[in-house]
Amino acid sequence: xxxxxxxxxxAYDGTAFSGxxxxxxxxxxxxxxxxxxxxxxxxxxxDVRLVVAGRTDAGVHATGQVVHVDVSAARWxxxxxxxxxxxxxxxxxxxxxxxxxxxxxxxxxxxxxxAAAGFDARFSPIWRRYEYRIADASSARDPRRxxxxxxxxxxxxxxxxDAAARSLTGLHDxxxxxxxRERATTIRTLLEYGWSRDEHGVxxxxxxxxxxxHSMVRSLVGGAVAVGLGTLEPQQLSQILTDAVKANAxxxxxxKGLTLVEVGYPADAEVGARAALTRARRTxxxxxxxxxx
Amino acid sequence: xxxxxxxxxxAYDGTAFSGxxxxxxxxxxxxxxxxxxxxxxxxxxxDVRLVVAGRTDAGVHATGQVVHVDVSAARWxxxxxxxxxxxxxxxxxxxxxxxxxxxxxxxxxxxxxxAAAGFDARFSPIWRRYEYRIADASSARDPRRxxxxxxxxxxxxxxxxDAAARSLTGLHDxxxxxxxRERATTIRTLLEYGWSRDEHGVxxxxxxxxxxxHSMVRSLVGGAVAVGLGTLEPQQLSQILTDAVKANAxxxxxxKGLTLVEVGYPADAEVGARAALTRARRTxxxxxxxxxx
Numbered sequence: 001x002x003x004x005x006x007x008x009x010x011a012y013d014g015t016a017f018s019g020x021x022x023x024x025x026x027x028x029x030x031x032x033x034x035x036x037x038x039x040x041x042x043x044x045x046x047d048v049r050l051v052v053a054g055r056t057d058a059g060v061h062a063t064g065q066v067v068h069v070d071v072s073a074a075r076w077x078x079x080x081x082x083x084x085x086x087x088x089x090x091x092x093x094x095x096x097x098x099x100x101x102x103x104x105x106x107x108x109x110x111x112x113x114x115a116a117a118g119f120d121a122r123f124s125p126i127w128r129r130y131e132y133r134i135a136d137a138s139s140a141r142d143p144r145r146x147x148x149x150x151x152x153x154x155x156x157x158x159x160x161x162d163a164a165a166r167s168l169t170g171l172h173d174x175x176x177x178x179x180x181r182e183r184a185t186t187i188r189t190l191l192e193y194g195w196s197r198d199e200h201g202v203x204x205x206x207x208x209x210x211x212x213x214h215s216m217v218r219s220l221v222g223g224a225v226a227v228g229l230g231t232l233e234p235q236q237l238s239q240i241l242t243d244a245v246k247a248n249a250x251x252x253x254x255x256k257g258l259t260l261v262e263v264g265y266p267a268d269a270e271v272g273a274r275a276a277l278t279r280a281r282r283t284x285x286x287x288x289x290x291x292x293x
Numbered sequence: 294x295x296x297x298x299x300x301x302x303x304a305y306d307g308t309a310f311s312g313x314x315x316x317x318x319x320x321x322x323x324x325x326x327x328x329x330x331x332x333x334x335x336x337x338x339x340d341v342r343l344v345v346a347g348r349t350d351a352g353v354h355a356t357g358q359v360v361h362v363d364v365s366a367a368r369w370x371x372x373x374x375x376x377x378x379x380x381x382x383x384x385x386x387x388x389x390x391x392x393x394x395x396x397x398x399x400x401x402x403x404x405x406x407x408a409a410a411g412f413d414a415r416f417s418p419i420w421r422r423y424e425y426r427i428a429d430a431s432s433a434r435d436p437r438r439x440x441x442x443x444x445x446x447x448x449x450x451x452x453x454x455d456a457a458a459r460s461l462t463g464l465h466d467x468x469x470x471x472x473x474r475e476r477a478t479t480i481r482t483l484l485e486y487g488w489s490r491d492e493h494g495v496x497x498x499x500x501x502x503x504x505x506x507h508s509m510v511r512s513l514v515g516g517a518v519a520v521g522l523g524t525l526e527p528q529q530l531s532q533i534l535t536d537a538v539k540a541n542a543x544x545x546x547x548x549k550g551l552t553l554v555e556v557g558y559p560a561d562a563e564v565g566a567r568a569a570l571t572r573a574r575r576t577x578x579x580x581x582x583x584x585x586x
Contacts, residue, residue: 009432011434011435011436011437012436013436013437013439061436061437063435063437093431094431097431105434105436105439105444106436106439107436108431108434108436109431110431110432110434111431111432138386138387138390138401138402138403138404139302139403139404141304141398141401141403142304142356142401143304143305143306143354143398143399143400143401144304144306144354144356144438144440144441144552145437145438146306146398146399147437147440148437151398259437
């Protein structure tokens with residue numbers, strides 16, 4: 001079957017989902033998109049093969065998630081010919097949102113585009129960026145945004161958190177911040193990690209890395225919160241990184257404060273080469289174990 | 294009974310409320326605060342008399358609502374003496390949030406303070422400021438913020454909306470934008486009304502006036518949306534204002550996009566004089582009909 005590779009950019013509120021991945025009997029983001037694609041493309045549902053940039057856990061949100069999917073070129077052309085205004089891509093996004101979104105609005109297709117040659121949502125990225133939001137004072141608690149902000153009791157020292165966060169950036173073995181998975185690498189480049197308060201007094205972390213091991217962002221945030229509370233010295237956090245042994249000095253924070261904000265891809269001409277490079281890098285270990293997320 | 298006048302600043306997500314005012318059998322913000330105050334102050338519930346700056350309709354949100362309430366000075370002192378850390382005001386806010394908020398988090402006491410002499414939450418304000426949020430493109434729809442953003446189908450011309458909005462500012466009879474209420478004045482000073490897109494492409498209106506007549510903000514937004522769609526010329530909107538007759542040229546927009554953001558009060562030394570002035574201004578009409586909101 002001749003196919004067209006589509007890139008879908010999507011946003012979701014993770015509250016009412018069991019996470020990204022389809023699981024029998026549970027509501028997942030993948031499941032909702034699969035179902036809508038199956039209806040629109042007249043594929044059997046099990047033939048829809050979504051490939052995702054970052055498999056988010058239960059309760060985690062996204063404003064910049066990216067997937068790719070190969071769909072029937074014939075059906076794509078038929079839909080395109082039948083459209084009423086706008087480009088084929090806009091019409092496709094509108095139809096998808098019509099099928100998905102009417103009910104609850106917690107998943108939205110932000111944009112549809114025809115993928116560049118060689119584009120792979122999972123293997124082409126050069127980085128993933130997450131945001132974590134914490135309200136540590138009553139005055140910063142906006143009930144409208146409670147679904148995606150952690151309400152923390154006790155004042156946090158944002159300056160100390162920011163300094164500690166910055167000290168963790170660079171190429172390191174993040175084993176101390178990863179839920180262990182056999183034969184999955186924990187060596188990552190943390191490109192950016194910092195804390196600041198927004199105009200409403202909410203603490204916001206920006207965390208960007210080439211890729212993340214399992215629960216890494218929530219663990220990095222947990223470490224910074226311990227520093228912000230004064231229960232952990234900044235140097236202790238650096239030492240935990242150096243020791244590269246799973247840390248028990250602080251808890252992993254709740255999923256609700258976490259949002260996948262953006263996935264960085266190279267220029268169109270480079271996406272194929274980047275995907276090949278990423279795939280090659282993971283071969284020393286079991287290719288069935290996915291070190292990327 | 295010796296009393297202390299407290300000022301409470303509060304925030305709420307209006308989605309699950311029938312509006313500000315207590316109504317039998319319905320969940321209201323006033324009802325939730327009344328109940329918590331009655332528990333904390335050991336008042337009978339019907340003795341709690343909240344006075345509010347802006348009585349919001351069903352579904353309308355607030356991040357800067359203000360109320361005042363007179364509580365027993367003896368009980369205030371007892372609570373203050375029994376506190377474990379922080380100021381008496383902080384401790385009071387924490388206790389209130391403990392009683393209110395555990396369940397759903399959709400109402401928060403942001404701040405508690407002892408009111409300045411003569412302070413009246415309803416009569417002292419010099420202005421009220423509202424915000425209205427509209428996402429007119431899929432790429433601007435953030436599912437995390439769907440409770441307080443109108444999702445509008447069809448592109449809106451923000452430049453035309455902003456120009457039309459600005460043309461309505463000043464002292465006018467806003468009868469064309471008010472749900473008529475017998476003997477309530479519709480003469481208002483619209484201090485600020487403008488539209489812009491935020492960094493995510495969401496259309497945001499800032500609307501500020503000395504006070505608003507019923508449904509005025511949602512009607513002003515409805516008029517601007519009609520201009521943004523091109524179904525109403527900007528001059529037609531100005532003409533509707535001049536005619537001062539209830540307009541049928543555009544619908545009132547949904548409550549969900551609307552948030553009371555801030556209530557402006559004069560300096561502490563002026564709040565009493567301002568309250569007296571506001572009260573005096575409403576006497577020509579039936580004082581039972583409240584022209585302020």
